[in-house]
Amino acid sequence: MSSHDARGQLVDAIQDRTARVAVIGQGYVGLPLALEFSRAGYSVVGIDADPDRVAAITVGQYPTHDIPSETLQALLDGGRYRVTTDFAAIEDRDIVVICVPTPLRKSRDPDISFVAAAASEVASRFRPGQLVVLESTTYPGTTDELLVPLFEARGARIGADCFLAFSPERIDPGNATFKMKDIPKIVGGVTEACTRLAALLYRQIVVSVREVSSPAVAELAKLYENVFRNVNIALANEFALMCRRLGVSSREVIDAAATKPFGFLPFYPGPGIGGHCIAVDPFYLAWKMRLNGYEARFVHLADEINAAMPGYVVQLVSEALNERQRCLNGARVLALGVAYKRAVGDTRESPALEVLHGLRQRGAAVSYADPYVPSVVIGDAEFKAVPASDENIAAADCVVVLTDHPDFDYARVSELASLVVDSRNATWGIPAPHGRVVRL
């Protein structure tokens, strides 16, 4: 197949929506993406290595509140989306998008094994005329150094009969304002032809696409976004510690500063950093820089500050109880929220779990309420969620707000709890007539 034919056929198939798409990894990123392509009219197969996940999706179940069961079921019934564990499904696909995890090893170095495994499956089935896009957040150079050689070893001519690009996913689970289609995509192809094709693909499903000159630029753009967030949250956290020492509310200060209409973006303190992105991605950059003889100082300082926050919240609970002549050992502590952020059920890297672990280690009898998380493991024990009922709130010696889910009635919490430690400023502005509220 000539390069002109390969590219031309893909352009036509993308534009007339006859291109067959595979999305590898059907998690927080891959499933919504697969559904978006399917809604746009493409035939989509989702491939996931986890048979339990595939079985759940097949019957319309998915553990996020962003995709209601009925929506998923309707798309499955519509016949343009299906899901499987079988990589043979790639064989007739024109487009393959890879959305597998990129966690850290215990050493906090990148664990790129999921990307390598998925890309090897795709490369081993390469046929001329395919577009392959990596979406997983990763270190700069992954596309050029890891993916390109895998495909070239199979005889692919990148930019001629095989089109490779990196396009970072930027979704924000739980964000009702900005859904996948509302968030501009960044696309960096290995060659210009790769960039153009990948950009054309994404223009079918999102508001706008920014083409950049290389995969490394796109890889770094995603890392910069997340380092920016990580560093600014660390700044807000350290600022909150300083404000407490001065007896001033950090929330009031930040909100006042945020009235400046330019040059300022508000970030707020919390019990630490969690999730699969902000807590993890900066280390992908730091690792790559170390290989290049450079220490990413902001990344390390931000991590130091953010990592100390769960311990600081434990200390706040202990001190607040102490002031009421209670000790943490034996105290009943009810946590509101264990997810790493509001309106999601994701507990990966959640600082709430570390706070609860620290409280338990000091002898507190902990329980938690979280409408999105039915159970969690803390240390050696499994906990089941309890309702955030009036009885449970009133019975606790301390209610600690760890995730500011919109589902909790904070006015009721402030009214009924004998003591509230609010690590999210969720009770900000609400009077606490009978109790005492300690805020970050």
Ligand SMILES: NC(=O)c1ccc[n+]([C@@H]2O[C@H](COP(=O)([O-])OP(=O)(O)OC[C@H]3O[C@@H](n4cnc5c(N)ncnc54)[C@H](O)[C@@H]3O)[C@@H](O)[C@H]2O)c1
């Ligand atoms: N979750 C987010 O909010 C978010 C936002 C932007 C970017 N990202 C990035 O997107 C990537 C995916 O994250 P996620 O949150 O969707 O992860 P996830 O754990 O929710 O989903 C990943 C899925 O990939 C599957 N998988 C793992 N290895 C596989 C393989 N070799 N073949 C097929 N399937 C495989 C897993 O079973 C899982 O279902 C990561 O790089 C992450 O950093 C995530």
